[in-house]
Amino acid sequence: xxxxxxxxxxxxxxxxxxxxxxxxxxxxxxxxxxxxxxxxxxxxxxxxxxxxxxxxxxxxxxxxxxxxxxxxxxxxxxxxxxxxxxxxxxxxxxxxxxxxxxxxxx
Amino acid sequence: xxxxxxxxxxxxxxxxxxxxxxxxxxxxxxxxxxxxxxxxxxxxxxxxxxxxxxxxxxxxxxxxxxxxxxxxxxxxxxxxxxxxxxxxxxxxxxxxxxxxxxxxxxxxxxxxxxxxxxxxxxxxxxxxxxxxxxxxxxxxxxxxxxxxxxxxxxxxxxxxxxxxxxxxxxxxxxxxxxxxxxxxxxxxxxxxxxxxxxxxxxxxxxxxxxxxxxxxxxxxxxxxxxxxxxxxxxxxxxxxxxxxxxxxxxxxxxxxxxxxxxxxxxxxxxxxxxxxxxxxxxxxxxxxxxxxxxxxxxxxxxxxxxxxxxxxxxxxxxxxxxxxxxxxxxxxxxxxxxxxxxxxxxxxxxxxxxxxxxxxxxxxxxxxxxxxxxxxxxxxxxxxxxxxxxxxxxxxxxxxxxxxxxxxxxxxxxxxxxxxxxxxxxxxx
Numbered sequence: 344x345x346x347x348x349x350x351x352x353x354x355x356x357x358x359x360x361x362x363x364x365x366x367x368x369x370x371x372x373x374x375x376x377x378x379x380x381x382x383x384x385x386x387x388x389x390x391x392x393x394x395x396x397x398x399x400x401x402x403x404x405x406x407x408x409x410x411x412x413x414x415x416x417x418x419x420x421x422x423x424x425x426x427x428x429x430x431x432x433x434x435x436x437x438x439x440x441x442x443x444x445x446x447x448x449x
Numbered sequence: 450x451x452x453x454x455x456x457x458x459x460x461x462x463x464x465x466x467x468x469x470x471x472x473x474x475x476x477x478x479x480x481x482x483x484x485x486x487x488x489x490x491x492x493x494x495x496x497x498x499x500x501x502x503x504x505x506x507x508x509x510x511x512x513x514x515x516x517x518x519x520x521x522x523x524x525x526x527x528x529x530x531x532x533x534x535x536x537x538x539x540x541x542x543x544x545x546x547x548x549x550x551x552x553x554x555x556x557x558x559x560x561x562x563x564x565x566x567x568x569x570x571x572x573x574x575x576x577x578x579x580x581x582x583x584x585x586x587x588x589x590x591x592x593x594x595x596x597x598x599x600x601x602x603x604x605x606x607x608x609x610x611x612x613x614x615x616x617x618x619x620x621x622x623x624x625x626x627x628x629x630x631x632x633x634x635x636x637x638x639x640x641x642x643x644x645x646x647x648x649x650x651x652x653x654x655x656x657x658x659x660x661x662x663x664x665x666x667x668x669x670x671x672x673x674x675x676x677x678x679x680x681x682x683x684x685x686x687x688x689x690x691x692x693x694x695x696x697x698x699x700x701x702x703x704x705x706x707x708x709x710x711x712x713x714x715x716x717x718x719x720x721x722x723x724x725x726x727x728x729x730x731x732x733x734x735x736x737x738x739x740x741x742x743x744x745x746x747x748x749x750x751x752x753x754x755x756x757x758x759x760x761x762x763x764x765x766x767x768x769x770x771x772x773x774x775x776x777x778x779x780x781x782x783x784x785x786x787x788x789x790x791x792x793x794x795x796x797x798x799x800x801x802x803x804x805x806x807x808x809x810x811x812x813x814x815x816x817x818x819x820x821x822x823x824x825x826x827x828x829x830x831x832x833x834x835x836x837x838x839x840x841x842x843x844x845x846x847x848x849x850x851x852x853x854x855x856x857x858x859x860x861x862x863x864x865x866x867x868x869x870x871x872x873x874x875x876x877x878x
Contacts, residue, residue: 382815388537388822413824416571419579447583449831
């Protein structure tokens with residue numbers, strides 16, 4: 344199991360044990376972490392699992408695909424550390440990963 | 450082949466749908482050759498007979514070619530996963546030149562970002578996105594609630610009236626006026642222009658293409674005047690100010706401006722309007738769900754998603770293949786029209802459990818296709834959801850039962866899936 348820390352917009356923290364191979368989005372949804380809607384169910388096609396990744400973890404993630412970039416670029420709340428959590432696969436290198444959920448998903 | 454001026458219109462059929470040779474009204478979907486099934490004709494949509502046709506195609510021919518129709522040959526995509534694939538592959542399935550099933554006369558073409566591919570689509574969409582983004586909606590919530598309350602408080606109790614006219618249209622019209630900061634006393638013009646933009650000449654709204662074009666010109670002139678007032682003004686949270694002041698949009702050619710204005714009017718009008726009506730009808734058809742709602746109002750946000758799935762207020766979106774490709778084992782050629790029937794994907798039992806039941810506390814209710822997916826996903830989805838949520842909160846605060854007391858009348862269109870009237874009677878708690 345891999346530890347992932349979700350921080351809500353208001354600061355509320357949720358620490359979950361995530362399964363390797365699953366996505367960070369799924370780790371949130373299956374553990375009842377609020378703030379992630381995942382309307383498309385993990386197909387990288389709605390941008391409602393948007394998270395801000397704590398800077399020191401960014402380099403450990405796979406590169407953003409053109410599809411993810413296309414979806415992220417349409418959000419007004421996009422920042423440099425924005426990712427879609429359905430596109431982050433949980434692995435041992437991400438133990439302790441910290442992400443923040445935005446105030447709104449859309 | 451038919452000729453048409455707006456992306457939404459379907460055919461030149463003038464009178465009752467069953468008089469057209471293309472109509473499938475009254476036919477048994479299982480007693481006709483597969484290749485003759487033509488979902489594009491508005492007849493079965495107005496007659497509310499479309500579901501068994503969709504069901505047969507999902508089972509027997511989920512990527513279906515219709516070689517001959519009033520709108521020419523086209524592919525129909527029926528299954529959730531295939532629709533998802535088309536919607537998320539804009540490099541294969543283009544939104545240009547139009548997202549309606551009918552190709553347009555070039556002289557009447559209105560450019561709008563729903564019918565553009567990247568990068569231009571992305572640029573224009575980004576400019577107007579903030580006005581319907583949740584941060585801005587939060588500011589609007591109190592005003593929306595106040596307007597919803599006023600509409601509901603003005604309704605007659607215990608006597609029959611038309612829900613479509615008095616609530617669905619009134620509320621969405623007021624909302625559009627708010628979003629555009631449009632002169633409130635002229636707000637019915639917005640509804641008129643929206644109806645005209647999607648109308649089939651002869652079906653009730655306008656009598657000819659010329660009349661429609663004239664109405665569009667009037668719309669352009671009105672909005673041009675507002676634009677000119679706002680272009681040099683500072684700020685403004687409304688859509689028009691954002692377009693007029695946006696770096697990427699301020700030099701838009703007039704027709705492109707009109708196209709995008711109409712896109713926002715239609716996008717925010719028919720869709721929410723028909724989901725407002727459709728929710729009332731669904732709750733009447735499923736009284737145990739209405740009972741569930743009465744016993745627990747916290748289900749409203751989830752119910753809103755279910756209503757939007759159930760109604761699917763835009764039945765389809767069309768794409769055009771850019772290259773030869775394969776979908777569901779069928780060979781699609783570059784240039785072919787490909788129609789994603791969201792309304793069918795939303796009833797696909799392989800993905801959505803008990804898809805043919807209306808269940809307000811359904812698990813994963815948000816995973817419906819009504820907003821589309823990918824880069825063209827409905828920009829106003831959160832606004833739509835908020836309007837419906839507030840409406841149902843305020844309805845439940847006032848009324849025990851919005852009772853449907855007569856047959857709903859449906860729109861003559863295979864694109865706009867909606868109602869022209871819905872007779873109801875209100876009962877207090």
